[in-house]
Amino acid sequence: MFKGSYVALVTPMDEQGNVDYQDLEACIEFHVENKTDGIVSVGTTGESATLPFKEHVDVVKSTVDIVAGRIPVIAGSGANSTSEAVFLTEQMEALGVDGFLSVVPYYNKPQQAGMVAHFEAVADATSKPVLLYNVPGRTVADMLPATVAQLAKHPNIVGLKDATGDIQRLKQTQALVPDDFVLLSGDDGSSCEFLEAGGHGVISVTANIVPKAMAEMCKSALNNDFEACRRIDASIEKLHHALFIEPNPVMPKWALYKMQIMKSAMLRLPMVLPELASKKVLEDILIEYGLTK
Template sequence: MTAYDHKQTMLKGSITALITPMTADGAVDYEALGKLIDWQIESGTHALVAVGTTGESATLSMKEHGDVIEFFVKRVAGRVPVIAGTGANNTAEAIELTAHAKAVGADFALLVVPYYNKPTQEGIYQHYKAVAEAVDMPQILYNVPGRTVVDMSEETVARLADIPNIVAIKDATGNLERGKSLIERVGDRLVVLSGDDPTALELVKLGAKGNISVTSNIAPNAMSQIFSLALAGKFDEADLINEGICHLHKDLFCESSPQPVKYALHKMDKIDTGIRLPLVWLSKSSQVIIDNALQKANLI
């Protein structure tokens, strides 16, 4: 077993793509972040993502991005794996962020498909290959065409699976047929993780190893139970718990994420009201949706 094989076994269960809490004036709130990290781990979350899409990676400066990853690593202190969001639409920048994540001790790097540039499949392949060759740490592909516009093909994933330190893929397409095909095609080489809360449990039933989640920001205990049970083959029990919170998977996307989940955590007295433009605080009409969702899930 190689070092990368060992790392792959760490990627499973409920993985929270944690928000980056901010004060009302938009500064990173490290005190609140530390408390969120501890709460997540105490609630059974299996791994944490620092500065992913949900962590507002797009509006943090390079220095803030690196500082937040370093804070995660120190606060987690080895209790669960830390996955650092280090993707960018600039390959040199992605290499710089990934190198920093390795230097401060993150366990994995999570790299989104380059957005806005609209690279070809060959461009996507060369981007990931360049980062993997530049930084010797385990890396996770992240395909989310709803945000990046470009969709990484199965053929490109299969090519990238041959690179030793590319160890997993976060599939946020929400397409179960495609997810099933991906598992059949590369599941012997890559850990397949869902990145879509509404379909995640079904994808695990098809062979995925876990879920990188928005919902687990506010319901970490329930989500950790769901995916622990599912991985143990106890699908009926997992379904039962999921039924009690499955409305959250939809309601937390009533506006652009992480606007709804930040409001929810504020309503739960976990964070202040900070969020960065061009994202804005949740509208009054959507606040009603989230208030009702939280009450239905017994979270307030």
């Protein structure tokens, strides 16, 4: 369940800042054609923080409809208010999603016991599988391995997206959770190492731009061909770093715009287009990799 390369999909927007559903379809078809294993819709990269509830649900529904069962769709349903996270989860339960990704509540810095209560409430609100998401670089609060292990006892909580970039943290978690508990990297730069250490896949920002490479990297690792995994990772290493020189999803949106997969790189305020120097760095890499001319 939920193994391989899952793209943390951007939410395309037009010049007026409205969701561009035509470009959303173009992005999804790009992933289906390039063998992405699954899609995460309206997570952090999908600008969940600035999409109102109705729009959030509409984007997920459209994603499910466009995918039409060809690959799994995981819906982002995180919030820093437990009642809001539960509400979002309940609203999307019947849309045909294959599961939910729920982030550690941000800003309010819950205790570990608060995280347990939060995620159990979310998992109780659905019959679908739930992936936990730990990204302390954004949320400030850090979900510890012992907390993950406690939550893994819930029948609906099936895995973790770990964006710490800390392989020792992965090993600590592995020692505490069941063998079938899914462990996915949320840090592209260390994802190859994560896979070599026994991770099951990645929820990737880089996959927005090079979906085939990320899918092949994960497939190689899952087949224990770590030499191929490392070779593919090295071939896209510059992209891993360039996509984060400004806060995500600024740079992946700019890349997709330059690749002509999206007509606009527009973001929702308070996010804005990248600085000229950042654009130049990324555009040079896109040319080097043969993704643009």
